[in-house]
Amino acid sequence: xxxRFKLNESAGxxxxxxxxxxxxxPLESLRDADTTSGIHGTxxxxxxxxxxxxxxxxxLHKSSYQNLNATLRDAGRALSATRDRDVLLAxxxxxxxxxxxxxxxxxxxxxxxxxxxxxxxxxPYAGVIRQARALLxxxxxxxxxxxxxxxxxxxxxxxxxxxxxxxxxxxxxTESGDEExxxxxxxxxxxxxxxxxxxxxxWPAYFVARADEAKTISEVLGKAQDLTLLLRHLxxxxxxxxxxxxxxxxxxxxxxxxxxxxxxxRSHTRRLLAEGPRxxxxxxxxxxxxxxxxxxxxxxxxxxxxxxEAAAAVSTTAVTPPPRKRSPxxxxxxxxxxxxxxxxxxxxx
Numbered sequence: 001x002x003x004r005f006k007l008n009e010s011a012g013x014x015x016x017x018x019x020x021x022x023x024x025x026p027l028e029s030l031r032d033a034d035t036t037s038g039i040h041g042t043x044x045x046x047x048x049x050x051x052x053x054x055x056x057x058x059x060l061h062k063s064s065y066q067n068l069n070a071t072l073r074d075a076g077r078a079l080s081a082t083r084d085r086d087v088l089l090a091x092x093x094x095x096x097x098x099x100x101x102x103x104x105x106x107x108x109x110x111x112x113x114x115x116x117x118x119x120x121x122x123x124p125y126a127g128v129i130r131q132a133r134a135l136l137x138x139x140x141x142x143x144x145x146x147x148x149x150x151x152x153x154x155x156x157x158x159x160x161x162x163x164x165x166x167x168x169x170x171x172x173x174t175e176s177g178d179e180e181x182x183x184x185x186x187x188x189x190x191x192x193x194x195x196x197x198x199x200x201x202x203w204p205a206y207f208v209a210r211a212d213e214a215k216t217i218s219e220v221l222g223k224a225q226d227l228t229l230l231l232r233h234l235x236x237x238x239x240x241x242x243x244x245x246x247x248x249x250x251x252x253x254x255x256x257x258x259x260x261x262x263x264x265x266r267s268h269t270r271r272l273l274a275e276g277p278r279x280x281x282x283x284x285x286x287x288x289x290x291x292x293x294x295x296x297x298x299x300x301x302x303x304x305x306x307x308x309e310a311a312a313a314v315s316t317t318a319v320t321p322p323p324r325k326r327s328p329x330x331x332x333x334x335x336x337x338x339x340x341x342x343x344x345x346x347x348x349x
Contacts, residue, residue, distance in 0.1 A: 007295045011152035022049050023140040046076040051194035059148045059155035075135035091226040105246045112239045161281035186221035202288035217268045224261040
């Protein structure tokens with residue numbers, strides 16, 4: 001299921017088709033929710049659906065957008081608790097590999113994160129999965145009732161402009177160093193990344209480059225956010241099995257690592273914001289319109305050329321007569337050889 005709009009379909013149909021395909025993704029992933037990958041796959045599908053909904057927001061009725069967005073948000077939150085535990089364990093493992101001197105402390109902290117035997121099959125997780133599935137099924141039904149005009153790419157372009165505007169505002173807020181601001185920046189960048197993927201057929205070289213850049217920013221900020229989650233888990237006192245000095249050293253290591261990641265993300269984001277939201281939306285509209293025209297021209301050319309060749313063949317057959325059969329021409333008489341003359345009787349002298 002490619003998360004892409006097609007050049008041969010209208011904007012309204014593209015929205016409904018792509019959404020319907022994405023709803024099949026989380027509902028199928030939840031069948032495998034006894035694994036970490038099943039829950040993670042479901043959460044990614046929900047994010048793609050919310051990005052798609054946000055793109056179409058300018059053309060949707062306000063209540064339709066709000067209700068559907070709230071349902072998808074609640075479904076994602078229901079599964080976030082299962083992710084936090086796995087993220088903490090993965091973050092600790094990565095820190096242990098990069099900071100050998102912190103390994104004894106990190107091992108003690110790791111032992112306090114998840115009770116032994118708690119898996120996605122346990123009763124609390126089973127209830128969460130049932131809740132998420134019910135919410136997604138309700139959202140899938142509501143999605144089918146959405147109405148967006150067929151010729152609505154200008155509406156989607158407005159969604160692209162708002163999406164990049166959100167990135168810019170979130171970027172400015174990170175100047176304060178507030179962790180929540182960086183979390184908001186990651187969410188807006190993820191939406192922009194997915195928006196670029198949706199319209200990449202307009203000009204792949206341009207849209208894929210922006211999508212890749214936004215994805216890089218999202219991944220860097222994701223690692224920084226995981227470190228924030230670890231700091232919150234440590235709290236003010238930390239586990240009783242870890243000394244205060246060891247905790248202080250670990251907190252300092254985590255904060256330095258997080259700051260470096262956040263600064264890297266800000267540098268990448270500046271490049272994404274080099275063009276303003278309105279200019280970006282105009283460019284996307286021009287690229288998409290031109291791509292659709294080029295596609296129509298290519299199709300028309302491939303249809304017309306064989307037709308011309310067929311017409312020329314018919315014309316040639318009708319005008320050119322079949323070759324005429326010629327009768328053989330009579331051969332001229334051959335003169336008698338001189339030897340035959342010599343045999344005739346001579347006259348007496």
